[in-house]
Amino acid sequence: MKWPLHLLSSILITLLLHSSAYAESIWDPKTPPSLIEKPLNITVYRAASCGCCKDWIDHLEKHNFKVEDVVSDDMNNIKRKLGLPGEMASCHTGIIDGYVIEGHVPAQDIKRLINRKLDVAGLAVPQMPHGSPGMETGRKDSFSVIAFDKEGNFELFNRY
Secondary structure, rough: OOOOHHHHHHHHHHHHHHHOOOOOOOOOOOOOOOOOOOOOOEEEEEEOOHHHHHHHHHHHOOOEEEEEEEEEOOOOOOHHHHOOHHOOOOEEEEOOOEEEEEEEOHHHHHHHHHHHOOOOOEEEEEEOOOOOOOEEEEEOEEEEEEOOOOOOOOOEEEEE
């Protein structure tokens, strides 16, 4: 049976559009989290309109985080109450084991922070760099994960 050209084109376009939605992320775990690995509980505050925030939550869930997703229309107040330095701000804010996690911080860095029990207030990926978890736009910018303390001191935690 011969397929009409317009139908084949339509099918091909549909397949191409849908395949990109299911593409694997470079941030996906190489192997699934161990069945004996205890899930990490994190609360994430985000604006309802933020798509990249939901993508970051998906990234965390793939790395065995149990996410409480809290939608808020007052993100600036949440960040202020948590003591987040203004220079560290991004679009969403997480709380895990007393640490503030700001922006598109990779899951493996959060796990490293929790395992080492570092004496910092939290981690941040300021702004919204392309290529970070949840911000995979096809472009990959270099970015830094910054550790910060309650006195406003910063130090490099990781670089990508």
